[in-house]
Amino acid sequence: xxxxxxxxxxxxxxxxxxxxxxxxxxxxxxxxxxxxxxxxxxxxxxxxxxxxxxxxxxxxxxxxxxxxxxxxxxxxxxxxxxxxxxxxxxxxxxxxxxxxxxxxxxxxxxxxxxxxxxxxxxxxxxxxxxxxxxxxxxxxxxxxxxxxxxxxxxxxxxxxxxxxxxxxxxxxxxxxxxxxxxxxxxxxxxxxxxxxxxxxxxxxxxxxxxxxxxxxxxxxxxxxxxxxxxxxxxxxxxxxxxxxxxxxxxxxxxxxxxxxxxxxxxxxxxxxxxxxxxxxxxxxxxxxxxxxxxxxxxxxxxxxxxxxxxxxxxxxxxxxxxxxxxxxxxx
Numbered sequence: 001x002x003x004x005x006x007x008x009x010x011x012x013x014x015x016x017x018x019x020x021x022x023x024x025x026x027x028x029x030x031x032x033x034x035x036x037x038x039x040x041x042x043x044x045x046x047x048x049x050x051x052x053x054x055x056x057x058x059x060x061x062x063x064x065x066x067x068x069x070x071x072x073x074x075x076x077x078x079x080x081x082x083x084x085x086x087x088x089x090x091x092x093x094x095x096x097x098x099x100x101x102x103x104x105x106x107x108x109x110x111x112x113x114x115x116x117x118x119x120x121x122x123x124x125x126x127x128x129x130x131x132x133x134x135x136x137x138x139x140x141x142x143x144x145x146x147x148x149x150x151x152x153x154x155x156x157x158x159x160x161x162x163x164x165x166x167x168x169x170x171x172x173x174x175x176x177x178x179x180x181x182x183x184x185x186x187x188x189x190x191x192x193x194x195x196x197x198x199x200x201x202x203x204x205x206x207x208x209x210x211x212x213x214x215x216x217x218x219x220x221x222x223x224x225x226x227x228x229x230x231x232x233x234x235x236x237x238x239x240x241x242x243x244x245x246x247x248x249x250x251x252x253x254x255x256x257x258x259x260x261x262x263x264x265x266x267x268x269x270x271x272x273x274x275x276x277x278x279x280x281x282x283x284x285x286x287x288x289x290x291x292x293x294x295x296x297x298x299x300x301x302x303x304x305x306x307x308x309x310x311x312x313x314x315x316x317x318x319x320x321x322x323x324x325x326x327x328x329x330x331x
Contacts, residue, residue: 003028003241004248005196009059011052018042027060083125083206083252084132085117086159090313098252099311103242105212107257107299108315114256115146116155117315118210121254123156125206126176131163136205137176139198141191143214147179178202185215185234192241199249207245211256212238213300232304239308255309258300 004027007016022041024030031053033041038049082096091097098104098121106114122140127133140147156164156173164170178198182188188209198204212235220231246253299306299314306312 003193003196003244004060006030006056009056011055015042015052027056030056031060083121083134085121086124086132094311098254100250100252101247102310103239103246103253103255103308104311104313105255105257105299105309106313106315107259109259109297109317112315112317114315115144115210116151118208118254118256119147119152120155120159122177122206122208123152123159123173126173127160127163131160134205137178137202138206138208139195139202139204140177140179141188141207141209142179142181143183143188143209143211145181145183146210147181149174152177178204183215185219188215189234189238192238195241195245196248199245199251204249205251207242207251207253209242209253209255211258213256213258217258217300228302232302235301235305236308239305243308259297260300261297 006019006025006027006029007013009027019025019030019041024033024041030038035046035049035053038044038052039046042049042052044052081100082091082094082098083100084091084097085094106117108114118140122138124132125134125136125138128135152174153170156170164173180191182191192209195204195207199207216231216235220227242253242255245251299312
């Protein structure tokens with residue numbers, strides 16, 4: 001909540017501009033300052049600064065709501081509570097699709113279709129509401145340079161051949177998906193922190209981060225002292241901002257994650273680097289590898305991160321040709 005922009009707090013425009021010149025743009029930036037610092041920055045007296053602090057504090061504080069209000073909001077317009085995946089069995093399990101106002105994580109072994117699923121969901125979000133979409137824009141943060149514009153067009157023409165029969169429709173759809181390639185942890189965090197204004201100005205209805213684990217696992221060696229704590233703090237901060245954005249604007253946020261193979265001795269291997277056959281044998285439960293060690297596959301980034309997501313979908317291989325989500329097969 002503290003990441004809310006001051007411009008949305010109802011403050012005078014000239015005051016927001018003055019604060020912005022001192023790199024004070026969010027509620028958090030302002031609330032970190034002392035009364036004396038604020039008096040110096042704003043040029044206001046003690047009582048006006050005190051009133052300013054109260055206004056900003058009330059604006060960013062979580063609003064109390066009853067369970068009845070939450071349920072009523074969902075039932076008033078159920079069509080906007082979920083973004084359908086168009087996979088019938090999966091939508092049935094999810095009670096309608098990917099939930100708005102929450103974080104959904106897609107995890108599974110390398111090559112199982114996580115990015116393809118994200119590309120498909122970005123397409124669906126741009127469709128008109130009459131076709132089950134949100135008629136909105138999509139922000140797609142790509143940390144692995146895996147997004148394919150060609151694949152997006154292929155899926156659109158294959159899934160909705162009549163709607164995307166004209167080039168005009170394809171241009172309109174592809175122009176509504178904003179792709180950002182962020183290849184460092186710092187870049188991802190800065191992009192997430194800047195999303196609020198883009199969501200408002202571009203009518204964004206879906207945010208995708210593919211993948212949350214890629215840059216984190218490259219930059220943080222958890223065997224080194226202090227790295228695990230720093231990594232956890234970074235992930236917690238990113239999750240907090242994304243949850244706020246999802247709830248504030250009632251949009252779905254989709255993240256992809258990698259998997260880790262835990263051996264019986266407590267060692268962890270990056271299962272993404274293993275072959276699909278190895279991942280399959282372990283994902284079915286405790287088993288043994290070639291060295292006779294038992295182990296199992298679980299989502300990466302640890303237990304603390306697992307509590308940051310609202311819904312976790314696991315993709316797995318059925319065999320060498322077929323991939324499956326919990327709700328149905330994906331080609």
